[in-house]
Amino acid sequence: MNAPFVSPIQDLLDDLHARLIEQRAGEVATYIPELGKADPEWFGLAVATLDGTVYEAGDSRVPFTIQSVSKPFVYALALQDRGLPDVLKQVGVEPTGDAFNAVRLEPYTGRPYNPMVNAGAIVTSTLVGGDTYEERRERILSGLSAFAGRELVVDHKVMDSEAATGDRNRALAYLMHGAGTLTCDVEESLRLYFEQCAALVTTTDLAVMTATLAGGGINPLTGETVVSVEAAAHALTVMATCGTYDYAGEWLVRAGLPAKSGVSGGLIAALPSQLGLGLFSPRLDPRGNSVRGVAACEELSQRFGLHLMRPAERSGPVFHRTLRGDTAHSSRVRAHDERTALARLGSAIRVYVLRGDLAFSSAEAVVRTISEDTGSVRWVVLDLKRAGRVTSVAETLLEGLAAKLKERGITTVVVDTEQGVTIPSAVISETRDAALEWCEDALLEAEGASRMTVPLAEQDLLRSLDPFLVTALEAYLEPREYAPGERLIEDVAALCFIISGGLARQFMVGTPPRPVRETSMGPGTAVGRLALIDDAEHTHRIVAESPTSCLVLTTRELARLERDSPRLADSLRWSIANAIAARLRRTDAENHALIH
Amino acid sequence: MNAPFVSPIQDLLDDLHARLIEQRAGEVATYIPELGKADPEWFGLAVATLDGTVYEAGDSRVPFTIQSVSKPFVYALALQDRGLPDVLKQVGVEPTGDAFNAVRLEPYTGRPYNPMVNAGAIVTSTLVGGDTYEERRERILSGLSAFAGRELVVDHKVMDSEAATGDRNRALAYLMHGAGTLTCDVEESLRLYFEQCAALVTTTDLAVMTATLAGGGINPLTGETVVSVEAAAHALTVMATCGTYDYAGEWLVRAGLPAKSGVSGGLIAALPSQLGLGLFSPRLDPRGNSVRGVAACEELSQRFGLHLMRPAERSGPVFHRTLRGDTAHSSRVRAHDERTALARLGSAIRVYVLRGDLAFSSAEAVVRTISEDTGSVRWVVLDLKRAGRVTSVAETLLEGLAAKLKERGITTVVVDTEQGVTIPSAVISETRDAALEWCEDALLEAEGASRMTVPLAEQDLLRSLDPFLVTALEAYLEPREYAPGERLIEDVAALCFIISGGLARQFMVGTPPRPVRETSMGPGTAVGRLALIDDAEHTHRIVAESPTSCLVLTTRELARLERDSPRLADSLRWSIANAIAARLRRTDAENHALIH
The missing domain is CATH 3.40.710.10 (DD-peptidase/beta-lactamase superfamily)
Structure with missing residues (x-):
């Protein structure tokens, strides 16, 4: 055997x-x-x-x-x-x-x-x-x-x-x-x-x-x-x-x-x-x-089916999946206002995930399909990561598409790492997630819906809290500033509200280990939330991506809060559980969008 | 313009x-x-x-x-x-x-x-x-x-x-x-x-x-x-x-x-x-x-790069991704014991996600790579959903692979819907998730690690609860039996502990709407958990997949519980928040495995 x-x-x-x-x-x-x-x-x-x-x-x-x-x-x-x-x-x-x-x-x-x-x-x-x-x-x-x-x-x-x-x-x-x-x-x-x-x-x-x-x-x-x-x-x-x-x-x-x-x-x-x-x-x-x-x-x-003149028996569709920016989102954790804006305006972002080899006929189908549906679109993401061979004619046609889209104010982002395609009129991105985040940022910026600074009272976790409690909480928080690339020590920060700037969550890959950006968080969101509920070990690290201002609840202050004001601690905890539940629901909803 | x-x-x-x-x-x-x-x-x-x-x-x-x-x-x-x-x-x-x-x-x-x-x-x-x-x-x-x-x-x-x-x-x-x-x-x-x-x-x-x-x-x-x-x-x-x-x-x-x-x-x-x-x-x-x-x-x-004798300029790798069953899991919600068993034994399951067209050379690479790595493997999932054209020689070679794997006790599951490939020695599955779930079930069954019945005290949500509280909770629960295909009315069931059998979560797609199975839950797990924390609307429906016994906490009984025994209600709620946090963490860990 x-x-x-x-x-x-x-x-x-x-x-x-x-x-x-x-x-x-x-x-x-x-x-x-x-x-x-x-x-x-x-x-x-x-x-x-x-x-x-x-x-x-x-x-x-x-x-x-x-x-x-x-x-x-x-x-x-x-x-x-x-x-x-x-x-x-x-x-x-x-x-x-x-x-x-x-x-x-x-x-x-x-x-x-x-x-x-x-x-x-x-x-x-x-x-x-x-x-x-x-x-x-x-x-x-x-x-x-x-x-x-x-x-x-x-x-x-x-x-x-x-x-x-x-x-x-x-x-x-x-x-x-x-x-x-x-x-x-x-x-x-x-x-x-x-x-x-x-x-x-x-x-x-x-x-x-x-x-x-x-x-x-x-x-x-x-x-x-x-x-x-x-x-x-x-x-x-x-x-x-x-x-x-x-x-x-x-x-x-x-x-x-x-x-x-x-x-x-x-x-x-x-x-x-x-x-x-x-x-x-x-x-x-x-x-x-x-x-x-x-x-x-x-x-x-x-x-072996090698006859040059014989077509392949079956040809699959060239689109593995198409997504819209109002129902599928990048992994960036965004505050309520930005989420609402994306749900309302995100259909201006279209993501096309291609599959199979890209030669003349498949590239032609891509160009045709995308160009037929440009009405309200302003960002097009072409994900080539699942495509196989990419011929130079496919490059030529995709470049032709990107150039024409550009003429009408539509930006093309190509997701491609290993193959190194040459499409000068497009922005190249390493992952679909990064491409989507880039388009979302551009859309929010263009629509004036970016939140650059989110004060404590408008933070996602605290929006539904009694304003009196928010004021009470403030006494336990310390302002902290992080320079780009600086790492947050999470043992110290039990909960960290992002007021402005942004943080990224990284995990380590390979030998020697190098950090890979997994996701990012913007103003109005908080990190360290899970640590408030359970105490499992963190496998990732949190790093500032731009100059970032936070309000931090340290573990020591959290202990003081629990002692001084159990009602506030409980409300906070409850609010976190709610936020987590909402995030899980959103994840489920995104999965629906993906399976569609 | x-x-x-x-x-x-x-x-x-x-x-x-x-x-x-x-x-x-x-x-x-x-x-x-x-x-x-x-x-x-x-x-x-x-x-x-x-x-x-x-x-x-x-x-x-x-x-x-x-x-x-x-x-x-x-x-x-x-x-x-x-x-x-x-x-x-x-x-x-x-x-x-x-x-x-x-x-x-x-x-x-x-x-x-x-x-x-x-x-x-x-x-x-x-x-x-x-x-x-x-x-x-x-x-x-x-x-x-x-x-x-x-x-x-x-x-x-x-x-x-x-x-x-x-x-x-x-x-x-x-x-x-x-x-x-x-x-x-x-x-x-x-x-x-x-x-x-x-x-x-x-x-x-x-x-x-x-x-x-x-x-x-x-x-x-x-x-x-x-x-x-x-x-x-x-x-x-x-x-x-x-x-x-x-x-x-x-x-x-x-x-x-x-x-x-x-x-x-x-x-x-x-x-x-x-x-x-x-x-x-x-x-x-x-x-x-x-x-x-x-x-x-x-x-x-x-x-257009049409010369018959000219090779495509670049050929991408044929594997989009390979996964192992110990780090990547199906969406089935499994009780603690089964999760532990999969983490320990799951490397016997390998998932190969293919991309690009499958003609002789790419199929040859697939056969070679998989056959070089069969040491401890017992289930092989071949995901063809992202592949483009599938030629008959690719079918022949993949069938040859599946037949040879079968000889050594390895089961091949092919994920393929649209294309209808013919690989008689393999099991055909519609989605990668279903394929993975099938392999997990087979592995747990073969290892004697399947949990057919999980009593209340061993339910995931209640494992860490004081046994005294579990007994107290039992007074508020009603036993319910569901026949295969029967739908749970969630307005009634605030929380439903699965003792034996299994439930699936479906959502509706298309016009007229037809149910699509999104995920499933086995004995030892519970549904309705999120409803205990927030009250957003459910977009899915829950259906029994086999004869299923549950213990159900109805909304009425939950209200009685909150009234009679706020401490028990609180512990229960806390336990649920913990379980949700753990699930989010697992999701993150799986994402790591996917990005690898």
């Missing part, structure tokens, strides 16, 4: 491996003699995620020469070093429906059709950065190593074997040299290409290399930026249209993933933003694709 | 239209004489979202004949009617790098290479359901209309013009008839194809038709399922590889969207799961693609 937990993904790979290993159709390639020595039974599978987790099955650690699977990676390196326009001048990106070794160039330009056929790949190798053969050779090997996240080496036996037998590639290279497309020395160019093809990799390497392309050029193991987002995207695109030669169209219909196969039995497939697949089995079908590799990849695509 | 709110998306379209209308390169097609009558200045743009919102700019309502843009839609209809294998037998899916009217068939099969070139499209039209020319004609026109969400008509002038001049298409058809690929009557087949091409559409129609493909075959305006998810995905795939003829490869590199162009100046592009674009402007580049359409589409792709 307590065997190690095997992931369902691992199960699926193991099951796939067990089933497809029975598949023995196809032939090991022999046109490069050294390749013929491969064990036809080898079969490796690997899935690499963008956060660097790798699932493997079978012979995933057996090294083999990368061959044509190197093409998209070297193409990405060339794009990185030269840019798309320069590379396009020498190698096209059009699928041809031709076989991998076709001898055909574009009629007018003499360009090879695309970088996935041998002709195109030979030219592409010469386009990576470097002025000499040695520099380019070094760039290719270190570049492929950066994709794999480890130092790769070249199998010189295979390389020599290919160099000795590569008649057709040699013919292609001379043809292109004649056409002016291949500008480097023909033999050096071929050597460069054969060397690139003879780099030794494992199935796991292939998965990681492909995950690097899927992740926008960032290696998920090392975190290194190997190529730019553009270079990675373009390489994936060419894999999608030309990656499996004359099977490319049907491949994309069936598997729905950009892919690249090689003559040694390697196969890669990528799902952008999601994962890289590596597959390896030497027996090939007549088109030169690994039989087991293709079967495994098609099945993985189906089982 | 209060002009109607213009969406930033609309702004972007208007801006694009204003800039690109200056672009006057290219020529209006004249090979079909009627097409030459088009106004070269026409320029329409439209974006349709999957929820049926359409943004338009320029001449988006000018009708024109659909021409080749019909090809992917009719291909989808053929796939829907015949299935991929049968369609593949007669039309390939390989890109060729050939022009749209190329006269070239596959060497051995005699198939046209793909359904986007004219040869393939002519055969495709004959593959839609229907035994006669008339039936197929009807199927195509009604199918295209279903894609557009309105009744389309054919421009017979253009059709006749094309029929009179379509020498090359006629040649192709005869060639394929000779090769045995085109099995229907040649002239009828051509007529069918010319008629399809002459269907009148607007730019807006194109956007909606394309959004139908992007949305898995469901028309976003009518909600009609026009073709299956598979047929839609396959049509999009063929658009990706072959949609713009010999520009298809470079198009996909630049715009990164499956697309299709037509000789009348129409152009469509789709982003699966997101949107459909329609563009129209009659001047064509030498490859037969609308000059302004291509420019607008490439710019929209860039500005």
